[in-house]
Amino acid sequence: MQYTLILGNRVYSGWTLRAWLMLKHVGAEFEARVVPLYTNEFDRFREEYFPARQLPTLVATEDGTQNVIWDSLSITEFLNDRHPEARLWPEDPLARAAARSLCAEMHSGFNALRSNMPVNLKRCYTTFKPDGKTRADIERVCAFWTWAWREFGGEGPYLFGDRFTAADAFFVPVASRFRTYSIDLDSRSRAYADLILRHPATMEFVDAAQSENWVLEHNEFDLE
Ligand SMILES: N[C@@H](CCC(=O)N[C@@H](CS)C(=O)NCC(=O)O)C(=O)O
Structure with missing residues (x-):
């Protein structure tokens, strides 16, 4: 293959x-x-x-x-x-179902967060102010993470324990948005977002992005 x-x-x-x-x-x-x-x-x-x-x-x-x-x-x-x-999903069937539910909602929901905080791996805005719907999406993401740790992940550091799974991968773009738009997070969510952004495969992708020169105006904001 x-x-x-x-x-x-x-x-x-x-x-x-x-x-x-x-x-x-x-x-x-x-x-x-x-x-x-x-x-x-x-x-x-x-x-x-x-x-x-x-x-x-x-x-x-x-x-x-x-x-x-x-x-x-x-x-x-x-x-x-x-x-x-490679065990992309958690092994326990209930944890696996939960991981799939998180990914499915991440995949099809969070429209305000997606539209108002587009991914941009080259920018860091310090003055962005999320509107009410975007703030609600941000809070739901952090509530997801806290729920996953409480129900399945224990001490973590990942959502479903000590192994990186597909659920973590699905939240890496969100973590990158939190960094790009300087979103305040509770301390555990901040540590988790930093952890998945420091994942070697994430860093390789982000590094490669720095040498791209295409500009999509829709994803660029006139903000500091
Ligand atoms: N649900 C799809 C969404 C993919 C998607 O929206 N890709 C964007 C690029 S990031 C795209 O191809 N946009 C062009 C278009 O929709 O015309 C997935 O998970 O792969």
Whole structure:
């Protein structure tokens, strides 16, 4: 099985970062190819890898056949099936269900946080003020974390104990938003956000983002 991960611009693509972390976590060799969003190259990507239309997309080639898997959640499940030894999810069934619930809500909810605090791995704003809905999303994220530690994670340091799982990977883009927008957090949430941002695979991705030069105006704010 040969893997190619097609990434959006690293600076702005939190969805891509999750798939990257999952591939790193299973320890698979893979080629990373950036397709800059909203360019002709992006249009060509959609034609070439139909029915994928968003990034990240994983191309898994086996016996000369290219299999296209798109969406960070389905990429996670595919890698979990293919690499069970990597234990992407917690082993206990109830903990695993909880981890999947957290990821599912992270995947489909938090619209205010997503729209008002877009991922930007090159910026650090110190004057950002979240509105009420965004503040409520931030508080729910921290409430999720506290609940996971209380029910499953114990002393941590990760959400489900001493092992990094898919649930942690799904929150790395949120942790990066908290850093970009200088969000105040309680001390345990702050320590956890810092921990997952210091994960070697996160740091590799963030470092690579620094040399990208594409600018998406929608993700850039005129703030200090
Ligand atoms: N739910 C998808 C969302 C992926 C997504 O929104 N990707 C963005 C890049 S970060 C994209 O491809 N945007 C282009 C578009 O939607 O036209 C996932 O988890 O992979």
